[in-house]
Amino acid sequence: MPNQKIDTKAFKRSLQQSENYHRRGFGHDAQVHKSMNSEYQSDLIQIIRDRNYRYSQGDVTIRLAESFGFCWGVERAVAMAYETREHFPNEKIWITNEIIHNPSVNQRLREMNVGFIELIDGEKDFSVVESGDVIILPAFGASVQEMQLLNDRGCKIVDTTCPWVSKVWNSVEKHKKRDYTSIIHGKYAHEETVATSSFAERYLVVLNLTQAEYVTNYILHGGDKEEFLALFKNAYSQGFDPDRDLEKVGIANQTTMLKSETEQIGKLLEQTMLKKYGPTELNEHFMSFNTICDATQERQDAMFDLVKEDLSLMIVIGGFNSSNTTHLQEISVENKIPSYHIDSVARILSGDRLEHKPLDGEITVAKNWLPEGKITVGVTSGASTPDKVVADVIKKIFELKH
Numbered sequence: 001m002p003n004q005k006i007d008t009k010a011f012k013r014s015l016q017q018s019e020n021y022h023r024r025g026f027g028h029d030a031q032v033h034k035s036m037n038s039e040y041q042s043d044l045i046q047i048i049r050d051r052n053y054r055y056s057q058g059d060v061t062i063r064l065a066e067s068f069g070f071c072w073g074v075e076r077a078v079a080m081a082y083e084t085r086e087h088f089p090n091e092k093i094w095i096t097n098e099i100i101h102n103p104s105v106n107q108r109l110r111e112m113n114v115g116f117i118e119l120i121d122g123e124k125d126f127s128v129v130e131s132g133d134v135i136i137l138p139a140f141g142a143s144v145q146e147m148q149l150l151n152d153r154g155c156k157i158v159d160t161t162c163p164w165v166s167k168v169w170n171s172v173e174k175h176k177k178r179d180y181t182s183i184i185h186g187k188y189a190h191e192e193t194v195a196t197s198s199f200a201e202r203y204l205v206v207l208n209l210t211q212a213e214y215v216t217n218y219i220l221h222g223g224d225k226e227e228f229l230a231l232f233k234n235a236y237s238q239g240f241d242p243d244r245d246l247e248k249v250g251i252a253n254q255t256t257m258l259k260s261e262t263e264q265i266g267k268l269l270e271q272t273m274l275k276k277y278g279p280t281e282l283n284e285h286f287m288s289f290n291t292i293c294d295a296t297q298e299r300q301d302a303m304f305d306l307v308k309e310d311l312s313l314m315i316v317i318g319g320f321n322s323s324n325t326t327h328l329q330e331i332s333v334e335n336k337i338p339s340y341h342i343d344s345v346a347r348i349l350s351g352d353r354l355e356h357k358p359l360d361g362e363i364t365v366a367k368n369w370l371p372e373g374k375i376t377v378g379v380t381s382g383a384s385t386p387d388k389v390v391a392d393v394i395k396k397i398f399e400l401k402h
């Protein structure tokens with residue numbers, strides 16, 4: 001979508017006052033809660049929770065992470081999507097993207113006759129959306145250009161953007177107001193980061209600490225501008241100039257990145273600005289942040305505890321394009337535990353074969369993944385994975401080891 005200049009703050013304010021804009025549900029909570037419980041909850045998971053996250057059957061002991069699965073923001077977004085269907089039984093309903101990164105939830109919405117906007121040649125095809133249609137914005141938000149287009153078309157907008165994501169957008173607005181460049185720790189093509197960067201005047205997306213170090217080196221010592229721009233291709237705002245636009249920076253984050261890395265990047269930039277401008281000038285050149293979502297942090301902390309145990313293997317469950325799930329898998333891999341990222345029980349083909357997605361690799365089949373004899377299996381899941389999906393995987397492991 002073209003990066004036209006919009007007064008994002010004024011636009012959001014007027015959108016929020018419009019009668020076509022909804023961000024608080026429609027009062028069908030009780031009914032929706034009931035359907036969601038029966039579709040996504042699991043008795044087995046409740047039993048495992050009650051037994052201190054440990055459960056054995058035959059040769060298998062399951063060790064469940066003490067924080068896993070559906071986060072508050074995702075549950076809220078899914079509930080709002082269900083409520084939208086109840087509230088608008090006859091209207092056409094669309095979602096600008098997967099509501100969350102979970103195939104079973106998205107499939108359930110399709111069954112409820114909710115359409116997904118398709119990507120054609122990398123661009124979302126909004127030509128199917130007509131005036132009066134209802135459009136749901138997902139938990140990780142939508143870009144301001146998208147919101148404007150849908151508003152101009154006369155759609156009813158149901159905004160399920162997680163408040164934690166909105167909090168990041170507010171930081172970016174502050175950067176813009178004070179003429180700072182937003183340095184966003186994230187993946188530039190991830191929908192949440194696309195949305196976040198759409199609120200910025202000037203931004204640079206850094207993927208990891210290595211990229212951040214490159215940037216700080218450039219801030220301190222200068223460097224080859226062409227090389228800089230090539231390295232960060234697609235990851236900066238139009239007209240970005242590293243020689244001019246890195247004098248005043250503020251930090252923002254994709255809420256699902258590794259918390260420790262976001263913090264390290266923040267500190268590194270702070271120290272760099274301190275070195276370059278001195279303590280009295282620091283506040284004129286660096287704006288700190290506090291927008292790491294609790295849910296992501298809790299799931300990562302639980303994973304750090306889980307990997308300390310003596311595990312035969314780890315199963316990490318979540319959508320393959322789910323950033324927070326991938327980070328859980330990273331923690332496991334770094335601790336040298338045989339770890340398999342799968343998105344549903346259907347990936348377990350047999351006791352000998354399992355389809356999984358390695359970090360930075362394509363889906364592949366692991367052979368002999370389930371060891372003989374007594375085993376302890378660590379299990380966790382990303383913030384968009386319902387308990388039921390996790391329960392199905394555990395039941396399958398019990399069945400295969402029977």
Ligand code: SF4
Binds near residue numbers: 073074293383
């Ligand atoms: S992971 Fe955090 S930011 Fe993302 S939807 Fe859940 S609560 Fe919100």
